[in-house]
Amino acid sequence: MTNLDRFIETFLNGSVLAKYTPSILQGVWVTIELSVLIVVAGTLWGALLACIRAYRIWPVSFLIVIYADIFRAVPPLVLILLVFFGLPSVGITLSSFAVLFVILGLTLGAFAEEIIWAGITATDKGQWEAARSTGLGFTQTLGYVVLPQAVRMVIPPLTNRAIAITKMTALGTVIGVPDILNQATTAQSFSGNASPLTLAALAYVVLFLPFVILSRWLESRFAWKKG
Secondary structure (H helix, E strand, O other): OOHHHHHHHHHOOHHHHHHHHHHHHHHHHHHHHHHHHHHHHHHHHHHHHHHHHHOOOHHHHHHHHHHHHHHHHOOHHHHHHHHHHHHHHHOOOOOHHHHHHHHHHHHHHHHHHHHHHHHHHHOOHHHHHHHHHOOOOHHHHHHHHHHHHHHHHHHHHHHHHHHHHHHHHHHHHHHOOOOHHHHHHHHHHHHOOOHHHHHHHHHHHHHHHHHHHHHHHHHHHOOOOOO
């Protein structure tokens, strides 16, 4: 057997791929479901916190900053393990799916809050003043004038961060979430062959590459035009 034959036998074994493709496809749907929930919940949560912070109520803003700093500093895997294995000791039990969703949603929310807050503070002061001069209140100015401009400015970094966080759904394999990686590693264990891992890598490429391309398009689409 040549080296090429060994490579194909190890990473592209047809019979192994055919046998375990259905289970990995099940993992794909779990990954998609988690990714959508995390992106929607995390982005909305981050936007809400950034808007609350815009009111500059010192104690509230301080708590938001502490939350954002902690979740941006601590590795998500540490939080996942802490919550999944720690909470049952105090009588709180969450499914592995729920733990992964909550931790990654809060992590994305922390990054989204800082990104959107940066967009709010980067909005020209004249926009605030012009809106207030027309009779709009602070909340109306924030919601109708400032926030849309802020979101437009931060779409590229926010999209990139969302993609990075959703790829972390693979961390769920350590607590038994039946995502792509979990299904692939299980298949690899039973088959004694790396082909399921190759299929998992291909699934991630097919799943996330369109979003990477979309982020590039959004970056050019929403870029501010220079005169």
